[in-house]
Amino acid sequence: MKIAIVVQGGPYSHEASLSALHFAKATLDAGHEIYRVFFYNDGVYNASDLIAPPQDETDIRGEWTRLSDLHDVELITCIASSLRRGLLNETESERYEKSAANLNPAFEISGLGQLIDAGLSADRTVTFAA
């Protein structure tokens, strides 16, 4: 089965991102395919390359990146949500003349169309709301 995952909660502040991460791993373990993970709302904070959690806590962003590296899972952050919250890749950082970029390279910034496409293309869409 093709599964789309929507994450609306920020890491450490809301359970949504950890639950989504666990669900994503279980999905792959069960032999299903993840069509896309779409980060919307505060969910875009999951993509920050600057997150530095204490060593005895789960590295949530690192876990997403590992998931992407190991299983080729597409990680997309919504551009409007990202810009509003200061999550920028090199391209957007230059476009808005900001001093730095902070989006982890495993994540891509794209439009809301990717959310609708994921929902319409996958067999199931599971939202982790905040």
Added chain:
Amino acid sequence: MKRILLTQSKSPYSAINAQEGLDAILMGSAFAECAVLFQGDGIYQLLKHQNPATLGTKNFTATFGALADYGVEQIYCIDEELTERQLAPTELVIPVIPITRSGLCDFIREFDLVLDF
């Protein structure tokens, strides 16, 4: 054509969900047939005479009036929730179709995709 239901569940200025949900509705309307359900405190998004300028917030609710221009004409609310909040349909910026709470599950099953905001 696939049918999408977008649910607006939060009051208009308590969180940005309402505004970002509206963005998703407008985008969804370009891809598929979209319906919107205002549930819980989400119904407050449709109240007339909102003036959030003093909060430093944009009055995005004006955009609800343009939903029909995007082909989004199926706007629903839950009848009991209007009563519980002492709201009359005439107090809302656009017409809504009331459904009953007991019919909610059957209603949601009619859609291929449900996105909650």
